Amino acid sequence: MRFRHPDGTAVHLGYCSNVHQAEDVDGVLAQLADHAEPVRERLGVDRLGIGLWLARDVVARLTAEPGELTRLKGELDARSLETVTLNAFPYAGFHRDVVKKDVYLPDWADEARLTHTLDCARVLAELLPDDAERGSVSTLPLAWRSPWPSERADTARRALDRLAAGLATIESDTGRRVRVGFEPEPGCVVETTAQAVRELRGLDPERLGVCLDACHLAVQFEEPGAALRRLAEAGLPVVKLQASCAIEAADPAAPTARTALRRLAEPRFLHQTRTATVAGTGGEPRTPEGRTAAGFVAPEVRGVDDLPDALDGGLPTDTGPWRVHFHAPLHADPEPPLRTTADQLVRVLAGLLGGPSADCDHIEVETYTWSVLPEPPTDLPGGIAAELAWARDRLTDLGLKDDR
Template sequence: MRFRHPDGTAVHLGYCSNVHQAEDLDGVLAQLADHAEPVREHLGVDRLGIGLWLARPVVTELAADEGALERLKDELRLRGLETVTLNAFPYAGFHREVVKKDVYLPDWADEARLTYTLDCARVLAALLPDDADRGSVSTLPLAWRTPWPATRADEARRALDRLTDGLAVIEARTGRRIRVGFEPEPGCVVETTAQAVRQLGGLDPDRLGVCLDACHLAVQFEEPAEALRRLADAGLPVVKLQASCAVEATDPADPAARAALRRLAEPRFLHQTRAATDGGVLAVDDLPDALDGALPADAGPWRVHFHAPLHTAPEAPLRGTADQLAQVLAGLLGGPSALCDHIEVETYTWSVLPEPPAGLSAGIAAELAWARARLTGLGLKEDPS
C-alpha cells in the first residue's frame, strides 16, 4: 500500500515475507500466490507492498539469470504486489528447527555478507516499480557482540566502505538508488541507537543508515522520541522502519505471567530478554535462561524479543508494546516532513506462537490494517495510484 504524506512524500507500507518458509525461487513464487495475494484481497486494495526475504540461493539465481528475475517480476505484477525493500538480515536457513544465533552469520567481517547484500541491491534495483523514488535493504547490525575483536571490527568497517562504493556503481548502472539500513538488535555489536551513532556515524547518509525495528527499540527500553532525535542529530537516516511489537511482563514474578512467558520460550528463535531497573537495563540472551533464574524475577518490567502481532494483545497478563510503535510512527511521520518512507510489518513468529492462527493471511492483513489506521490517523492519505 502507498500513502501520501502531507509534504508530498510517497510512503510505502508492506509486510515482510520472512514469515513464510521458502529458500528457492519456486517457493518464493508459491508464497506470493498462497499468502501475499490473499493478504491483499483481505485488505481490499489493488496493490500491496511486500518486503521480500530472498535467501542466498534465491539471490544467486536471480542475480545470474535474467529469465528467473523476469519470472519474479511477472508474478509480482500478476498478484498486484510491489517490492521497494528487501530484508537481507537472515542469510539462509531462517526456518530451520533451531536458528538462534546462527541468524547473525555471516557477519560484516565476512566477505560473504558484503557479496550477498550487494547482490540483493542489484536484484532490488530490477524489481523496483518505475515510479518508486528508491529502494532499501535491511541488514544485521554488524555482528553478534562476541567474539568481536578489533581485527574483525576493522574488516567490517572496510566492508562498509566497499558497500558504499558498490551501491554507487549500482545506481550509476541502473539509475536506481538503493540504501542499506543496519538494524540495531539486542545482543549485537549495535543494539541501541546510541551504539548506532558510535559505530555507524560518519557513513555516507545517501546510501547507508539505520533500519529501526520498533520491537528491538522497546526491548532495550529506549524512548522513541529520544532515540529518533539521537539518530537525526548524528545524521543517520532511518532507511526503513520495521513495524513490530515486543512482549512485556509488567510483573515477571506473577505466576500467571511466568506461565505465559514459558509458553513463548520456544526453541527456534532467539528471544533476548531485558529488565528495567533503577540501575539500568539488565540483559539476558534468551528467554528460557531468564525464566530459569538468569534474570531476577523481582526486576521488572521484563521485555522480550518476541515479535507479537500488532493488532492483538499477547496472552494475559502479558502485554504488547504497540503504544511504543505508535510513538515511533508519530515521530517519523507525524511532523511536517516524512522522516522515513519504507514501513515493513515484520511479525515472523506466527508459526511459533503458542496457538498459531488457522488463517495466516487474515492475521497479516489485520496487522496491516492496524498500521494503515495509524498512518491515516497521522494525516497521511492512502494513495491508490
C-alpha cells in the same frame, strides 16, 4: 499500500515475507500466490507492498539467471504486488528447527555478507516500481557482540566503505538508488541507537543508515523520541522502519505471567529478554519511557540472551517489567497478563511521520513468529491483513492519506 504524507512524500507500507518458508525461486513464487495475493484481497487494496526475504541461494540464482528475475517481477505484477524493500538480515535457513544465533552469520567481517547484500541491492533495483523514488535493504548490525576482536571490527568497517561504493555503482548502472539500513538488535555489536551512532557515524548518508525495528527499540527500553533525535543529530537516516511489537510482562514474578512466558520459550528463534530500573531510584515506579515523578531518567538495562535463561533465574523479577524479543502480532493481545509494546510502536510512527516532514518512507510489518506462537493461526493471510489494517489506521491517524 501507499500513503501520501502532508509534505508530499510517498510512504510505502508492506509486510515482510520472512514469515514464509521458502529458499528457492519456485517457493518464493508460491508465497506470492498462497499468501501475499490473498492478503491483498482481504485488505481490498489495488496494490500491496511485500518486503521480500530472499535466501542466499535465491539471490544467487536471480543474479545469475536474468530470466528468473524477469519471472519474479512478472509474478509480482500479475498479482498486483510491489517491492521497494528487501530483508537481507537472515542469510539462509531462517525456518530451520533451530536458528538462534546462526541468524547473525555470516557477519560483516565475512566477504560473503558484502556479496550477498550487494546482490540483494542489484535484484531490488530491477524489481522497483518505475515510480518508486528508491529502494531499501535491511541487514544485521555488524555481528553478534562476541567474539568481535578489533581486527574483525576493522575488516567490517572497510566492508561498509565498499558497500557504499558498490551501491553507487548500482545506481550508476541502473539509475535506481538503493539504501542499506543496519538494524540494531539486542545482543549484537549494535544493539541501541547510541551504539549505532558510535559504530556507524560518518558513513555515506545517501546510501547507508539505520533500519529501526520498533520491537528491538522497546526491548532495550529506548524512549522513541530520544532515540530518533540521537540518530538525526548524528546524520544517520532511518531508511526503513520495521513495524513490530515486543512482549512485556509488567510483573514477571506473577505465576500467571511466568506460565504465559514459558509458552513463548520455543526452540527456533532467539528471544533476548531485558529488564530495566532507573539508576539511583531504588526501583521507583516509572513509565515504560523511563519517567519517574522527578522526570525522565535513562533506565539501567539488564538482560540475558534468551527467554529460558531469564525464566531460570538469569533476570531479577522485582526491579521492573521484562520485555522479550518476540515479535507479537500488531493488532492482537497476547495471553494475559502479558501485553505488547504497541504503544511504543505508535510513538515511533508519530516521531517519524507525525511532524511536518516524513523522516522515513518505507514501513515493513515484520512478524515472523506466527508459526511459533503457542497457538499458530489457521488463517495466516487473515492475520497478516489484520496487522496491515492496524498499521494503516495508525498512519491515517497521523494525517497520511491513502494514495492508491
